[in-house]
Amino acid sequence: MASVLxxxxxxxxxxxxxxxxxxxxxxxxxxxxxxxLRERAAVLDLGGHRLIEITGPAAxxxxxxxxxxxVEYLTSDRCMMSLVLDDSGQVVDQVIAFGRExxxxxxxxxxAGSKLLDHLNAHAVDGAEITDRSAELTVIGLEGPYAWxxxxxxxDGELASLPFESVVxxxxxxxxxxxxxxxxxxxxxxxxxxxxxxxxxLWAGALEHAQAAGQEALELAMLEVRQPIPRHxxxxxxxxxxxxxxxxxxxxxxxxxxxxxxLEAFESGDGRRTVGFTGCEGVPAPGTRVLAGGQDVGEVxxxxxxxxxxxTLGLARVDPELAAAGLDLTVGGLGVTTLxxxxxxxxxxxxxxx
Amino acid sequence: MTIDxxxxxxxxxxxxxxxxxxxxxxxxxxxxxxxxITDDQPLFGRGLELDSxxxxxxxxxxxxxxxxxxxxxxxxxxxxxxxxxxxxxxxLRATA
Numbered sequence: 001m002a003s004v005l006x007x008x009x010x011x012x013x014x015x016x017x018x019x020x021x022x023x024x025x026x027x028x029x030x031x032x033x034x035x036x037l038r039e040r041a042a043v044l045d046l047g048g049h050r051l052i053e054i055t056g057p058a059a060x061x062x063x064x065x066x067x068x069x070x071v072e073y074l075t076s077d078r079c080m081m082s083l084v085l086d087d088s089g090q091v092v093d094q095v096i097a098f099g100r101e102x103x104x105x106x107x108x109x110x111x112a113g114s115k116l117l118d119h120l121n122a123h124a125v126d127g128a129e130i131t132d133r134s135a136e137l138t139v140i141g142l143e144g145p146y147a148w149x150x151x152x153x154x155x156d157g158e159l160a161s162l163p164f165e166s167v168v169x170x171x172x173x174x175x176x177x178x179x180x181x182x183x184x185x186x187x188x189x190x191x192x193x194x195x196x197x198x199x200x201x202l203w204a205g206a207l208e209h210a211q212a213a214g215q216e217a218l219e220l221a222m223l224e225v226r227q228p229i230p231r232h233x234x235x236x237x238x239x240x241x242x243x244x245x246x247x248x249x250x251x252x253x254x255x256x257x258x259x260x261x262x263l264e265a266f267e268s269g270d271g272r273r274t275v276g277f278t279g280c281e282g283v284p285a286p287g288t289r290v291l292a293g294g295q296d297v298g299e300v301x302x303x304x305x306x307x308x309x310x311x312t313l314g315l316a317r318v319d320p321e322l323a324a325a326g327l328d329l330t331v332g333g334l335g336v337t338t339l340x341x342x343x344x345x346x347x348x349x350x351x352x353x354x
Numbered sequence: 355m356t357i358d359x360x361x362x363x364x365x366x367x368x369x370x371x372x373x374x375x376x377x378x379x380x381x382x383x384x385x386x387x388x389x390x391i392t393d394d395q396p397l398f399g400r401g402l403e404l405d406s407x408x409x410x411x412x413x414x415x416x417x418x419x420x421x422x423x424x425x426x427x428x429x430x431x432x433x434x435x436x437x438x439x440x441x442x443x444x445x446l447r448a449t450a
Contacts, residue, residue, distance in 0.1 A: 081400070164399045183400070226394050226434070247395040247402065252385045266390065276394070293357030324364035324371075324393070325436050326446055328355060340436040341394035349429045 003047035004138050004196045005203050009212075018215060019111020019231060021048040026214040033213035034307040037143055037185060037221050038347060041150045042213035043206040044141035050113020051133045051193065052106045052120065058127030059103030066123060067097055068240075068249040068256055074099035079167050079180050083240065083248040084116060085258025089265060091234035092119045094248060096182060096191075098167055103128075105178075105193070107139060109230050110215060123257065138199045140192045140206065143218070145347040147188040150209040154202075155179065159190075161353045172202060185221035186346030188353070220304055223313060224344040226276065232302035233274070233315065235286075239265040242317060244274045272298055273323030276343055278311050279336035290316045291330040297322050300331060308344040312336075367446050368393070370439040373419075378435075381415045382408055393436040398429060416442060 002022045003009075009024055016025040024045055026033055036042045054063055063071050069082035076099045084092040093112040098105040108116045113134065120130050142150050148160035155172050162168065162181040170179040175198040183189025194202050219229055228234075228245045240249055240262050249262055265271060288300040303314025316331065316338075325340040355363075375388035378397075382404075395401040398409065409432060417423050420442040424431055431441045440447050 186396070186400075225396065227396075227400070244392045244394060246390050246392050247400075251390060274394075292360050293355060295357050297357075321361050321368075322357075322364050324367040325440075326367060327360050327364060329360075340440055341434045342396070342430075342437070345430040345433065 003045050004199050005045045005047060005140075008200050008203050009045070014214070016215070017111075018048055020114040021111045023048040023110060024212075024214045025216045027212045030214075030216050030220070031307050033211070033217035034220055036211045037187065037213045037217050038308060038344070039145065041142060041144035041147040041210040042217070043150075043203065043210045044143060044213060044218055045203070046110070046139035046141045046191065047199075048110040048215070049139050050108040050116065051137050051139065052108070052113070052117055053100070053103065053131045053133050054106065054120070054128055055100075055103035055131070056127050056129045058125055059129075062123075062125050062128035063097065063104045063106075064253075065256055066120060067095070068253075068258065068262075069097075070250045070253045071097050071099070071104065074104065076101050076169075077167050079165050079182065081182075081248060083245060084119060085240070085249075085256070085262065086119065087257060087261070089239055089258040089261025090237075091230050091240065091243065091245070092116060094228055094230045094245075096180075098178065098180065098193075105133070107191075107193075111231060136196060137193055138196050140194060140199065140202055141182075141184075142190045142192075142206065142210065143183060143185050143187050143213075143221070144210070145187055145351045147190060147210070148353045150206060151190055153209050154205055155192075160188075173198075173205075175202075177202075184218065184227050186225035186227075186342060187221070187348040220306060220308075221344075223302070223304065223315070224306060224308055224342060225346060226341040226343070229302070232286075235301060235317075238317070239271055241265045242271045242273060269320065271320075272317040273320045274301060274315050274317050275323045275325065276339040276341060277314050277316055277329065277331065277336040278306070278309055278339055278343070280312050280331050280334035283312055284314060284332045288332045290318055292318070292322050292327070297329070306343070313339075313343055367436070367439055370443050370446065371435045374435050374438050374442065377415050377419050378402070378412065381411055391435060393439075394434050397434060397438075398432045404432065
């Protein structure tokens with residue numbers, strides 16, 4: 001499935017297949033788009049995120065069972081990020097759950113919509129209707145230290161200062177949209193869920209105040225603040241504990257799909273742990289061995305060249321007793337140093353919304 | 355460095371991180387086990403979802419427990435438990 005905004009993208013946009021969707025990886029250059037995201041404000045085509053509605057009298061109970069975080073009291077003015085797990089505790093997806101008057105709206109991660117929908121349907125119950133709304137709606141995001149200014153110029157300045165994870169049913173040029181304060185990169189972040197027929201106009205309007213950034217810049221910025229990227233990090237067999245995504249699971253919740261497996265993994269202390277690293281030449285492939293003092297202690301999960309660090313940035317899954325920042329290890333025969341998160345401090349942390 | 359030296363260095367950081375997690379859970383009266391908090395997860399906003407009042411409480415707690423005064427202008431120190439560990443024990447910052 002291609003983005004509804006594809007006709008509005010520049011001619012030389014580079015696309016790539018991510019899961020079940022074709023998405024814009026970059027519109028110009030990764031370095032330029034990254035700089036826009038970290039220094040100013042970027043517009044994101046999040047059309048690769050599937051929107052799935054859960055409605056009906058059993059909607060909340062169903063969502064409470066499917067989502068790893070507590071959504072029992074998720075009102076229509078709130079949203080939250082949560083993992084969705086299978087019975088063995090493996091990550092199905094990382095979603096944003098929006099509270100709605102008649103249930104919930106789930107936004108999948110990029111390219112994971114079919115997998116999420118299959119999982120929801122496999123666990124379907126009477127009284128909870130599951131509807132894929134992606135044929136009618138799409139998502140446009142804004143991220144960056146000055147994204148709040150774009151919101152003010154594009155829609156309404158008061159929306160810019162909403163508390164984190166707040167949701168408002170807003171109107172833009174007579175079009176009903178769902179507006180949310182969210183964020184994947186540590187910068188100020190917003191999402192607009194908009195009817196597909198109005199998406200091109202909203203995209204063009206946003207581009208009058210900001211520049212577009214593609215999936216590569218977004219994922220790089222996510223990695224830099226240790227925001228999990230399931231398609232890279234949820235490797236086969238890896239537990240939530242090994243991924244380090246505990247914060248996307250509410251283990252105090254009585255029951256949800258995958259809870260027993262997560263709890264067992266936590267209490268056993270088994271498995272490896274994920275730690276960031278920098279250094280070495282080039283970008284090591286997933287699976288590249290990690291050595292400590294000459295001994296094999298783990299492997300690379302995901303690595304990229306970080307524009308912000310000007311060096312390789314990666315995640316390694318290593319023995320628990322070596323999962324700590326400040327260690328000199330070896331990756332693919334070259335030296336690396338493990339890091340403290342966040343690997344880049346977002347500029348938004350020192351810029352107030354005015 | 356040998357693997358044993360690396361393990362010892364990692365253990366030093368993990369011990370400080372563990373101490374910080376216990377302090378956070380105790381001071382903020384959280385219902386989770388300290389070990390559920392990971393060294394690298396975000397603390398403010400995303401992640402542990404601390405707010406500005408929680409952060410003020412932690413400034414006081416950190417000074418009381420570690421004797422380190424943090425300045426409220428630098429939110430980066432609350433980027434993660436491991437980042438806080440760097441602040442309360444600067445010797446952890448040096449690479450192996």
